[in-house]
Each structure stands twice: as C-alpha cells, then as structure tokens.
Amino acid sequence: MEIIRKPKRMTAWVNSQAALGKTICLVPTMGYLHDGHLALVRKGCEWADHVVVSLFVNPIQFGPGEDLDSYPRSFERDAALSEKVGASVLFSPEAIDLYPKGFQTTVTVKGLTSGLCGGSRPHHFDGVTTVVAKLFHIVKPHSAVFGQKDLQQLAVIKKMVSDLNWDIDILGHPIVREADGLAMSSRNSYLNEEERLKALCLHDAIQFARKKVRAGSQNAASLEEDIECRIRGCNGVVIDYVSIVNAETLQKCSVINNDSVLALAVKIGRTRLIDNGFLKAEA
Numbered sequence: 001m002e003i004i005r006k007p008k009r010m011t012a013w014v015n016s017q018a019a020l021g022k023t024i025c026l027v028p029t030m031g032y033l034h035d036g037h038l039a040l041v042r043k044g045c046e047w048a049d050h051v052v053v054s055l056f057v058n059p060i061q062f063g064p065g066e067d068l069d070s071y072p073r074s075f076e077r078d079a080a081l082s083e084k085v086g087a088s089v090l091f092s093p094e095a096i097d098l099y100p101k102g103f104q105t106t107v108t109v110k111g112l113t114s115g116l117c118g119g120s121r122p123h124h125f126d127g128v129t130t131v132v133a134k135l136f137h138i139v140k141p142h143s144a145v146f147g148q149k150d151l152q153q154l155a156v157i158k159k160m161v162s163d164l165n166w167d168i169d170i171l172g173h174p175i176v177r178e179a180d181g182l183a184m185s186s187r188n189s190y191l192n193e194e195e196r197l198k199a200l201c202l203h204d205a206i207q208f209a210r211k212k213v214r215a216g217s218q219n220a221a222s223l224e225e226d227i228e229c230r231i232r233g234c235n236g237v238v239i240d241y242v243s244i245v246n247a248e249t250l251q252k253c254s255v256i257n258n259d260s261v262l263a264l265a266v267k268i269g270r271t272r273l274i275d276n277g278f279l280k281a282e283a
C-alpha cells in the first residue's frame with residue numbers, strides 16, 4: 001500500500017492506473033479507523049481494482065466549539081489496518097494543501113442539509129460536500145463508499161453527485177455495530193464507562209420503535225414522542241433530535257412506511273452521537 005500526501009501525486013497515481021484500465025473506489029474517512037470503516041474498504045475492494053482510503057480530519061466541517069482539536073488520531077494504526085484490508089493507497093493530505101491561503105470556493109447542497117444534523121451543525125454539510133468534491137476531483141474514482149450511519153451525509157452526497165452530473169457510483173454500507181448494538185464511531189473513544197452504557201439508549205430506541213411498529217404503530221409524530229420519553233428516562237442523555245424521516249428525501253413522515261427511518265442524535269457529556277434505523281427492518 002502506498003501512502004500519498006500530496007494531491008498532485010495522488011492524481012498522478014490515479015492517472016497511471018487509469019492508463020492501465022484499472023477502476024478505483026474511494027473511501028473517505030477522518031481516520032481513527034474501526035470495523036465500520038474497514039467494512040467500507042472491503043466493500044470497495046469488491047467493486048474496484050483499487051481502493052483509495054482518504055484520511056483527513058476536515059477542519060471546515062467542524063463548527064466553533066466542536067471537537068476538531070481533540071478528534072482522535074492514530075495514523076500508523078490506520079495505515080496498517082487499511083493495508084491489511086486491501087487498500088492500495090492511503091491518501092492523507094495536509095489541510096494547507098486542500099485549503100491553501102485564499103481558498104474561497106465551497107459546494108452547497110440546499111434543502112437536504114437544512115434539518116437533522118444540519119439543523120444543529122450549521123455549515124457542517126458545506127464542509128463535507130466541499131471536501132468530498134475536492135477528493136472526487138483529486139482521486140477521480142469510479143465509485144465511492146459511504147456508511148449509512150451518516151444517513152444525511154449519504155443522501156447529501158448522492159444529491160451532489162446527481163445534481164453535478166458526476167459519473168460516480170455512490171455505494172451505501174449498512175451500519176456496523178458493536179456486539180451490544182452501539183454503532184461504531186471514532187467518537188465512542190470519548191465515552192467513559194458510564195457514558196458508554198448510556199449510549200446504548202440509541203440502539204435501544206431503534207429496537208423499541210421497531211417493536212411498536214410491528215405492534216401496529218403508524219403515526220410517526222406520536223411514536224417520536226414515545227421515543228423521546230424513553231430516551232429522557234436515561235439520565236444524562238440530552239436529545240438533539242428524534243425524527244422519523246424518509247430515507248432519501250429526509251422529509252418528515254406522517255405515516256410510517258417501508259422507507260421510514262428513525263434518525264437520532266444525542267449528547268452524552270461532551271460527546272455527540274448519532275444513529276438511525278429503518279423502522280420496518282427486522283429487529
């Protein structure tokens with residue numbers, strides 16, 4: 001596996017592979033890799049001759065007071081894991097190379113970014129779409145894999161690619177969970193033992209909601225209320241949002257159907273966690 005830092009060298013590598021007729025899949029990450037990230041890389045390996053894993057803690061997707069400075073980092077370990085699961089390149093640029101002095105262009109997807117995480121993290125998705133657009137231009141992938149854990153991000157990236165006529169297949173990968181149901185996340189490393197237990201309220205809420213739907217609940221608003229009430233029962237968990245939405249449009253559902261997803265964000269101590277699940281899926 002090659003480790004590449006400079007965007008120009010990345011593009012040169014890609015061009016040399018394109019000349020050989022090779023296909024490329026990109027897996028964008030912010031590093032501190034876990035099995036969720038590695039599942040994305042494995043999926044990419046099934047789709048393309050080469051997987052490029054990008055590792056970049058993107059400063060412009062963090063708001064003031066968020067965890068940019070404390071975001072966990074482990075470059076050597078990430079490189080070893082990426083190589084182990086079959087990546088051809090780990091692309092890890094410096095911020096100064098992606099955002100040189102005088103940088104003034106951003107990519108914005110309107111509408112889809114207004115609610116859910118976009119509601120509580122203004123400008124977050126502008127940062128995401130801008131960096132992903134740059135990565136797409138540098139790596140020129142045929143496909144890219146994103147996790148369904150970031151439900152809104154996946155919808156937003158699909159929209160950007162479609163709206164900008166980009167010939168890139170955007171592949172979603174199901175959420176990878178710990179044995180007890182907690183969705184894997186680099187930010188789980190912030191949790192102490194007590195908070196880690198409280199974090200199970202997210203998966204519990206999804207299971208609870210699915211059970212209610214199986215028992216006949218159809219009214220999304222009243223189910224949201226029940227879920228909020230259940231989460232509020234967990235001391236020290238602060239709800240950001242509990243929202244039942246259509247998986248693609250992210251519009252609120254009034255009646256629960258096969259495309260309805262429960263999307264959740266909470267804060268436990270200083271850690272913000274998200275999770276989601278289709279309501280008509282198997283528990």
Ligand code: AMP
Pocket residue numbers: 028029030031036037040145146147148149150173174175176177183184185186
């Ligand atoms: P991050 O490093 O958190 O920006 O995530 C990089 C990619 O990995 C994104 O597409 C995430 O949606 C995906 N991802 C993160 N955690 C998981 C998980 N538990 N299961 C599946 N995909 C994940």
